[in-house]
Amino acid sequence: MLSDPICLRVQGPFACFTMPEFHVERVSYPAITPSAACGILEAILMKPSQNPNPQRVSTPETMKSRPTIRRRKHTDSPAPPTETGPVLESSTAVRFTRHMKPYPLQLEISGPTAMWTRPDTGSSPVSYVAPTFSAVKGIFESVLRWKSVRVRPVKVEICRPIQFHRYVTNYGGPLRASDAMAKGASFQLFAMVLVNVCYRLHAEADWNRGPNGEPAESPDGQCAPHAFQDAFNCRLENGQWFYTPCLGWKEFAPDYVGPFRTETRICGSEDHVIAVFRQRSN
Numbered sequence: 431m432l433s434d435p436i437c438l439r440v441q442g443p444f445a446c447f448t449m450p451e452f453h454v455e456r457v458s459y460p461a462i463t464p465s466a467a468c469g470i471l472e473a474i475l476m477k478p479s480q481n482p483n484p485q486r487v488s489t490p491e492t493m494k495s496r497p498t499i500r501r502r503k504h505t506d507s508p509a510p511p512t513e514t515g516p517v518l519e520s521s522t523a524v525r526f527t528r529h530m531k532p533y534p535l536q537l538e539i540s541g542p543t544a545m546w547t548r549p550d551t552g553s554s555p556v557s558y559v560a561p562t563f564s565a566v567k568g569i570f571e572s573v574l575r576w577k578s579v580r581v582r583p584v585k586v587e588i589c590r591p592i593q594f595h596r597y598v599t600n601y602g603g604p605l606r607a608s609d610a611m612a613k614g615a616s617f618q619l620f621a622m623v624l625v626n627v628c629y630r631l632h633a634e635a636d637w638n639r640g641p642n643g644e645p646a647e648s649p650d651g652q653c654a655p656h657a658f659q660d661a662f663n664c665r666l667e668n669g670q671w672f673y674t675p676c677l678g679w680k681e682f683a684p685d686y687v688g689p690f691r692t693e694t695r696i697c698g699s700e701d702h703v704i705a706v707f708r709q710r711s712n
Contacts, residue, residue, distance in 0.1 A: 436482075440470060461487050532634030533659040535570060535581065537666055538691060540589075540628035541684035543597070544677035545621060556622040557594070557678070559702045560586045561629065565678060569687075570633050572675040574662045578654040580638040587630035588700040597623040599681075627677065630690060635659055663689075 440462075447459040447466050462470075467484035546558040546565055561569070566583035600616040610617060635655040665671075666688055675687050 435485075436471065438471065438474075532582070532636040533655045535633040535635055535659065535662055536631065536690065537570070537573070538589075538628070538630050538686065538688060538694060539569060539675065539677070539684050540686045541677045541682060542625060543595075543682045544624045544627040545597075545679045545682060546624075547678065551622075554620045554622075557624050559592045559624070559700070560588055561631070561678070566631050566633065569631060569675050570662075572671055572673050573665050573687075574658065575672050576638075576654065576658055578638055579658040580636050581633050582636060583631065583633045585632040587632070587696050588702075589628040589630060589694050589697055590626055591697055592700055593625050594622050595625040597621045623682075628694065630694070630696070635662070 445458065445462075446456060447461070447463045448456045449459060464484050467487070468482050471482040471484075544557065544561075545555070546561050547555045548558055563583055566586060567581055570581045570583070597620070599619050599621075601619050602616045604611075606615075606617045635658050637655060669688070675684060676682055677684055
């Protein structure tokens with residue numbers, strides 16, 4: 431629920447709202463940035479349960495236009511900066527914008543058995559040939575998960591030929607029929623699983639958007655997707671998990687989860703398409 435708008439006037443002889451592409455010799459934006467505006471508002475009152483969201487800045491008539499500045503291109507860091515400064519709508523109004531391309535994430539996962547259940551196969555489930563959108567998202571979030579970052583899977587590469595195998599297990603959980611539970615009998619579950627699987631998974635890290643499309647703020651004020659990418663790669667190389675990854679069902683543990691291996695090759699004979707159902711927006 432949004433509160434009533436808050437209006438505040440700030441003035442002073444000097445100000446510097448630093449552009450991130452300048453390091454030693456700082457250059458200011460022509461108007462205040464979103465993070466600086468949040469800092470001014472929180473200097474008056476700050477509560478952990480409330481997050482100010484600056485929307486608009488009015489500037490004096492003396493500021494007629496924004497200076498033209500060309501961004502330097504760095505070949506060793508292809509990811510662009512996340513927060514541009516304010517952009518002039520007219521000579522007296524400023525709106526806040528963010529220009530950011532998603533940061534790529536990738537990992538390789540393999541194991542003896544996998545199960546990516548098809549929803550149309552009923553009580554005897556059959557696996558898809560590759561992990562679904564939600565399964566890939568869950569694998570990436572098993573390494574690292576942040577509230578301010580949204581992980582969006584984009585591609586799965588199959589690195590071994592598809593092999594199906596009949597799988598039978600005895601289920602003894604609470605979802606059995608009442609008479610079976612009274613007798614202490616187990617339920618035999620038949621499934622068609624995959625064996626000897628290996629996948630290369632690709633995803634993108636982006637800001638987790640709010641209800642109005644605005645990006646969520648990082649708790650430490652940094653670029654959340656960029657920091658997430660660095661932390662994700664570090665945890666992946668060190669074998670650290672948010673929770674234990676699996677190949678579909680929890681009992682199917684992988685034998686390798688980590689960066690791409692040089693000896694792994696994409697299987698050219700496998701090319702499949704899995705239908706994705708998108709939620710219709712009103």
